[in-house]
Amino acid sequence: MDIRPCAPEDLTALDRHWRSGTVHAAHLRAQESGSATFLVAWDGAEPLGSGMVQWSGPAGEAAATAYPGAVEINHLQVRPEHQGAGVGTALIRYAEQLVRDRGRHLVAVGVAVDNPGAERLYTRLGYRRTGVEDVTEYDWVDEQGSTHHAVERDMLLVKELGADGD
Numbered sequence: 001m002d003i004r005p006c007a008p009e010d011l012t013a014l015d016r017h018w019r020s021g022t023v024h025a026a027h028l029r030a031q032e033s034g035s036a037t038f039l040v041a042w043d044g045a046e047p048l049g050s051g052m053v054q055w056s057g058p059a060g061e062a063a064a065t066a067y068p069g070a071v072e073i074n075h076l077q078v079r080p081e082h083q084g085a086g087v088g089t090a091l092i093r094y095a096e097q098l099v100r101d102r103g104r105h106l107v108a109v110g111v112a113v114d115n116p117g118a119e120r121l122y123t124r125l126g127y128r129r130t131g132v133e134d135v136t137e138y139d140w141v142d143e144q145g146s147t148h149h150a151v152e153r154d155m156l157l158v159k160e161l162g163a164d165g166d
């Protein structure tokens with residue numbers, strides 16, 4: 001598995017294997033603006049999963065108020081057929097190293113209150129509940145190319161990064 005920030009020339013392969021509507025292009029634009037890093041995990045030419053590192057902090061209002069200095073990981077997604085194989089863990093670890101490299105130390109993530117599997121993953125990696133919640137709305141595209149609108153209650157988890165790789 002190879003994880004790297006998405007390059008403009010990756011977009012065609014990314015969209016060919018993994019339909020997203022305009023989501024991948026929007027993530028790439030955010031990266032080009034400097035506000036985020038758009039990470040993609042690959043197995044050769046096949047994308048396995050992706051995630052965004054938001055340098056300007058949490059998107060949610062309550063989260064941004066409580067943790068204005070945090071870097072947020074969001075839009076973490078592994079393609080269904082590749083879930084459970086360590087891709088999500090590797091993307092989070094890679095994102096954390098980017099955060100350390102920039103001299104930042106606090107990482108935040110919003111996890112839907114009805115997504116205990118994702119919370120378990122983050123808890124195992126050292127993230128802790130904060131009691132802060134936000135309601136977020138977003139569009140997502142399924143593997144068939146249909147767009148769905150989601151309204152989600154997210155609880156904020158945070159992790160203080162140590163210098164030793166954890």
Ligand SMILES: CC(C)(COP(=O)(O)OP(=O)(O)OC[C@H]1O[C@@H](n2cnc3c(N)ncnc32)[C@H](O)[C@@H]1OP(=O)(O)O)[C@@H](O)C(=O)NCCC(=O)NCCS
Nearest residue numbers: 076077078083084085086087088089110111117118120121
């Ligand atoms: C949550 C997600 C990113 C995890 O990525 P992954 O590559 O499957 O995770 P890993 O293989 O590194 O780690 C496995 C852990 O992820 C969690 N997990 C959550 N949903 C899972 C799923 N559908 N399949 C497997 N593991 C899942 C579990 O804690 C699991 O550990 P366990 O086996 O002890 O229960 C991925 O399952 C996914 O894309 N889910 C749908 C979108 C989503 O929920 N995103 C998270 C937003 S915060």
